[in-house]
Amino acid sequence: MAVTIRDVARASGVHISTVSRTFSAPHLVNPNTRSRVLACAEQLGYRPNRAARALITGRTFNIGLIVADIANPFFPPLIKAAESQARKHDHHIFVADTNEDAAVEEEVVRALAKQVDGVLLVSPRMSNALIEQLSREVPLVVVNRQIAGIPAVVMDVARGARIAVEHLTNLGHRSVALLSGPRGSWTSREIRRSATATAKAAGAELTIIGPNPPTEVGGLTVAEEVLRAGATAVLAYNDLMAIGLIEGLLAAGARVPQDVSVVGIDDIMLSRLTRPKLTTVATPTAAAGRAAVDMLLAHGDDRRTTAQIHLQTELVIRDSTGRGPGPHSPADPGDVIAHGGVAS
Amino acid sequence: MAVTIRDVARASGVHISTVSRTFSAPHLVNPNTRSRVLACAEQLGYRPNRAARALITGRTFNIGLIVADIANPFFPPLIKAAESQARKHDHHIFVADTNEDAAVEEEVVRALAKQVDGVLLVSPRMSNALIEQLSREVPLVVVNRQIAGIPAVVMDVARGARIAVEHLTNLGHRSVALLSGPRGSWTSREIRRSATATAKAAGAELTIIGPNPPTEVGGLTVAEEVLRAGATAVLAYNDLMAIGLIEGLLAAGARVPQDVSVVGIDDIMLSRLTRPKLTTVATPTAAAGRAAVDMLLAHGDDRRTTAQIHLQTELVIRDSTGRGPGPHSPADPGDVIAHGGVAS
DNA sequence: GACTTGTGTGCAACCGCTTGCATTAATGGC
């Protein structure tokens, strides 16, 4: 029923190998023949079957993209950028959602391995060891995780967390809470490490609350705990939690930012639209998606790059942070960039 | 390098056809042989190559999912549900983003056709004729579009628009604006048709503004026009536009809902979190994703269903709608369901 | 004991395509 290379060969009076070459090695076929074949192919609506081709060449022109939660607003811009970049290179992309489950991650990578040229693992929850092993079975690029020898795209959240905490301590906050993210998250560990060091350097107290699910509910449910801890400022693992936390704080009668300042991480679209608008550490999600795809595809040529790309983060100051009880440092850190309104 | 059926055959001392049957027709092979083969397969880490299998069986165990814009918050819950449902049936899913471009839709369907068992076309912008034609080339299920003979999952936005407009006229609004959606959107036409009829029946004036891009900016940029038209209430094609519109109205000095009431459609996650919280018509996005996948897979058995599933919508009244200048109808329509706070 | 009836396995063709090699025709060098 579907039109195959044989139909085209018959129609144009050449051998199937000539048709094949017309598409995959056009310079090997006589221009006249080529145009005749192309005309027939066009007329019959022939399209090479990629799966069949892949069987021989080993190149599928597919990419796997594995994320923890498609519905988490952090991921869609990354997925969109990756898909767009992949299609620019004539690749299609499988998307899988693991529901934050490391076991599902492993299963999906293995299930996809044969039908893709490589897999993008975004914010994986697996162990490093397992990632290393999988990376031997299929080309892998990891986003938001740093493992020696594994190609990666990482956003500099350590710096982001540092600047965020400095912003808070400069505002006079002496007791800061950190809402950590899900267990297994490298990003969460980085944030924690950096925030701890920064708070210590500034002589502020840091209370760590978590791990928490990286969702609105995850933030909402710890509002009481934040208040109980006496924190006047909070850095959340991501914007969704920050927004949930703010909801919880408001519900509990606390004002934001007058009583408690809140900083998120990611700068998802939502964060511009809540009230108060969220101060947050912007991560270059779309750029990460593009870069990861590019690495994966470059990969193919000179097998096994081990390069790691670092992307910068920046603090976006909006309305959810304000003065704390302590002395206020006159100058905010220099790397702060403020902007508001609708994204350009 | 990768382990094939031949490796397993060699290791377990049987012919490859026996290994094949062990996986695809286990009842045909002797239990002893079977367990021996399975043991070898397990030990070697063998996984059948789906692409190779598909070459013969014609079943790929893949599904294509084509959406207009992954970053539009309307789609992620649908994608997530579809992916989850697909994986439940051991299928993987290709996701493609068309950027609202009908030409890209066509191209992607064709490109994907050979590597999938079917395609889910969500909110397509193509012409009916083209969809019908594509549907002859690959099993298709359409979401948010009604075409005779094409299996579909549609949300009852006509009813949603009716109830929304009734809600507004009951509140005393006599001049309502409708922000229509992108050209080519069936949903937008349905909303328009229904809103027009409902406004007419209620003796209210309906000004149609658009078509507009279905984004925040799309709503933001027409705020002036809405005010100029003298409308005291607005129904927007989707929540994103409604939210953008509210931003624009506030920026222009109008109060929401005191001066202008705004209703959205979709009930995306965002809509609970903006200020004012958005009154909107909730569409069952996740259910649509699941249903569409189920239809597509059922499809495979008895070729070519032409069933169409209708999903109900409901009005969620929040804070963006209020009294208009006209007489206020005491009772709100009965099918109104109000809820707020965090989704359960 | 010859005859049917299953059961379990092997054989080989084939799915749609690529590719190394052989073949043929055209080209150029001298």
Add this chain to the structure above:
DNA sequence: GCCATTAATGCAAGCGGTTGCACACAAGTC
């Protein structure tokens, strides 16, 4: 005009599986 190149095409094997058919063997049936 002959030989060495080069260009264009055909041939056939094979990618990793599936599947109709043939075959061998064991277990009834009478």
